[in-house]
Amino acid sequence: MRLRGALTNIDLGIVLLVGAVVSVLDLLEVLSEENADQLILPVLALLAFVWIRDRNRQARVADQIAILGRTTEGMWRLLSSGDSVKSLNGAAITRLLAEAREGSDMWLFKGGTGTYIRAVTLPECIERAKRTRSKMRFLLELLDPTNEALCDSYTQLHRNLAGDGAEEKTWTALGTRKDVYSTILAACWFRQHNSHLLDLKIGLSGTISLFRCDLTSHNLVITQRGPEFPGLAIPRDSPHYNPWYVELENSLNQTRLLEVGKAPPLSSPPTVAETRRLFEVLDIPLTDDFKDSDVADIARAALSRIDPYQGRVPVPRPAVSVN
Incomplete structure (x- = not known):
């Protein structure tokens, strides 16, 4: 030299x-x-x-x-081209998430109440895990339902963004909190009844965001306020996938993590007493705002399989080949 x-x-x-x-x-x-x-x-x-x-x-x-x-x-x-980050609309988002439920062994969610997660994603992933006898890893970052001011701000944000006649106009802070509690109850119930299949972690966040992240073994899907709004998909082979994976898991680890392993026995469906006891053990007790009828609603919604977006976006039909 x-x-x-x-x-x-x-x-x-x-x-x-x-x-x-x-x-x-x-x-x-x-x-x-x-x-x-x-x-x-x-x-x-x-x-x-x-x-x-x-x-x-x-x-x-x-x-x-x-x-x-x-x-x-x-x-x-x-x-940054279309091969690395793809813009999605409507049915394309629904189809991509459906494909992920059929093949992913990991699901990392960061969002608000997790309504779609508990009604569609979690039960369908468990069913697929049972069929294939495979393990499923679920990581959930949700709003902290004990933070009343946070849940009120989340509700007001979506109210303000909703159009006239939209369902979001009727949301209440109590309803938001009930939704989060239902998702937590559902996750604990599925873990307890499928302990050999489901590896679960739940963290409660003190911040709100318009965006919802669903990171699977195949893609990261970022949506906002439902599938009728534009979304983004980042495939696993994209150079953006791993940094997002690290970011989301690091975000979850900075939240208030629940000790789901301490959950008491839950019936099918859980009773009002069992539901109250669960949240006490998890150190997120229900306040006096929750009457027994509200607790019954939480338990009922936890195991309900009603798709919250049903009818809002047309379900994509599979392509038919012509011979």
Whole structure:
């Protein structure tokens, strides 16, 4: 490396050497003034040659950097292209999530109440795990139902964004809290009745977001306020998938994690007393706002298989091949 660097700059070294020799000889009065003046021009010419060559070298380096910059920019455009991140609408979101339920052995959810998770995703994934005798890992990040101000803000946000006549206009903070409790109860119930199949972690968040993330073994699907709104899909082979995986799991680990392993026995369906006891053990007890009728609603909704988005988006039909 040092030898190559010395050879690259040998011309500059010759200029310095000649200049130094002429200066020494002039000081020692070995050269006459006439001969010294005659040597100045060749030295200046050699110096000009070195300067021009250096300018050309810098220009070539600049061109290479520009090419590299364009290549990097092109690569970034490729990573952000439709092959890496896909925009989805309506039925495409429903179809992608349905495909994930049929083949994924892991589901990481970050959202609000998890209504769709408990009604569709969780039971269908458990059914598939039973058929294939495979293990399922479920990681859920939900709103903290004990944080009344948080649940009220979440409700108001969706009320304000909803159009006239939309179901969200009728939402209440108590209803939001009941939804979260139902999802927690459902997850604990499925874990208890399928302990050999379901590995469960639940974390309660103190923040709200418009976006819902469903990360599976195949894709990350990011949606907002239901499947009729635009969403994004990031496939597993995208360079964005793993960073999102790390981000979502790290977010879950910073939440208030529930000790689901302490859940007491739950009947089919759970009783009001069992439901109250469960949340006491999990350290998220129901407040006096929850009457027995509300607790019964929580237990009923927990095991209900009613799709909350049914009828809002047409279900995609499989393609029919023509022979």
